Amino acid sequence: MIDSPWLAERPRLRAAVRVLHFAWPYLAFAIGVASYALIERTDRLAAWLVFTVFASWVWLLAEPWLKPMRGWRLSRRLARYATQAVHQETLFFGLPFLLRATDWGTGQALFTGAVAILCLVSLIDPLYFRYVCPRRWRFYAFHGLVAFLAMQAFAPVVFRLDTVSGYRLALATGFVVAAQGFIRLRWGWRRWGRIVLLLGAVAALWAIQPWVPPITLWMTSGAITQQFDRRQLRPGEVAVVLSPTRLQQGVYAYMALRAPAGLKEPVFHVWRHDGVEFERIPIEITGGREAGYRTWTFKRRFDEAPAGYWTVTAETRGGQRIGRLGFEVRTTP
Incomplete structure (x- = not known):
């Protein structure tokens, strides 16, 4: 990929590109870890880190539509x-959030x-350039999946959308991006089959929303207790096993x-x-507190x-x- 004739004539630039090509995913992961540590605070650096990834996506989506400036535009190989790089940046940026938010x-x-x-x-070039890039529809399908993941991280921070609204926007964004891969396909059963596959993928992602971790929301602490200070919002001794009495x-x-700071989320x-829903109690949380927004319910x-x-x-x-707690009720000691 980086062994192009243009780079071959520029050994220093070629060496720098090789180093960047190797280090980029690790840098993106480090940015994700840094944002993970800062995103729930009011620190503006967190927003800037997210905005950096967001800006790269704006450029990536706009580049094919921009007219060549001064007779120059990105070659196909350099654009790929x-x-x-943007795919790696987005995926490794979001991975720390997913690992923390996953139940x-x-x-x-x-x-x-x-x-x-x-x-x-x-990350692995033979896989990426052999299985993702050769076919336009396959490349844009991968592109759409990454855009779907990216928008879930961007929406709460950049647009201040709650998780459900952000998920809808992410699905729409992923669909629009992936659909570009089907525009130039010839009409026929293959094109219709791939369009049906795309619509099926969108429907499946909508159906499995409960299986998708809310990337920017997670539980920092929790307890089941029978003693609770409502003024200080502090739980007492943790209860694991209770008798009916x-x-x-x-x-x-x-x-x-x-x-994230500034976000209001209904939860x-x-x-x-025993797995059967008994009661659902609505609460609204506000982001920005380092230790987490403290919520409680009493039954x-x-x-x-x-x-x-x-x-x-x-x-x-x-x-x-977002989080889960549990306790057991036993009729016998």
Whole structure:
């Protein structure tokens, strides 16, 4: 990719490009880790880090439509190299957020695993240039998936959209980007088949929204307790196992949820008994607090037969799980 005649005539530039080509994904991952540490604070540096990735996408999408300036424009090979760099930047930027936000006991682990595979494909040149780049529709399908992931990170920080609105925007963005790969295809059963495949992929991503971790939301701490200081918002002793008699005293579910500064997000505390939803309590969180926005719900009324395993999850309006707590009710010691 970087062994072009133009670069061969410029050995210093060629050496610099080789170093950048090797170091770029690791730099992107470092930027992601830095943003992960700063994004929930009011520090403006976090917004600038996200804006850097966002600006690279604006340039990437605009470049093919820009008229050549002074008789020069990017060659096809150099444009593909720049696109690969943006793919690596976006994927490795978002990976730390996904790893932290994933509830590993749910289908979210499958989505995060799929993103990790995309990271490897973008990193390993033989895979990227053999399986992604040769076919236009395949290249833009990959391009659309990465754009979908990128917009989920950008929307809450850049546009201050809640998770559900950001997810819809991400789906629309991914569809528009991927659809460019089908414009020049000849009409026939192959084109129709690939269009159906694209629409099916969009529908599948919409259906599995609960399996997609909310990239910019996660639980920093939580507890199930029967003692709670409502003024200081501090939980007491953690309750793991309760008897039906103690359960009648009531139970608090406390969670501290991190979100980007300035974001207001409607969430739910969802109480479940042995996997069956029992009650859904709405809460609105505000981002920006370093230790997370402190939320709590209190329940005194339970099933007539409360024995079993209870869980309390924090979820977005779209069903994306942010955090999970649990306790057990036993009729015998």
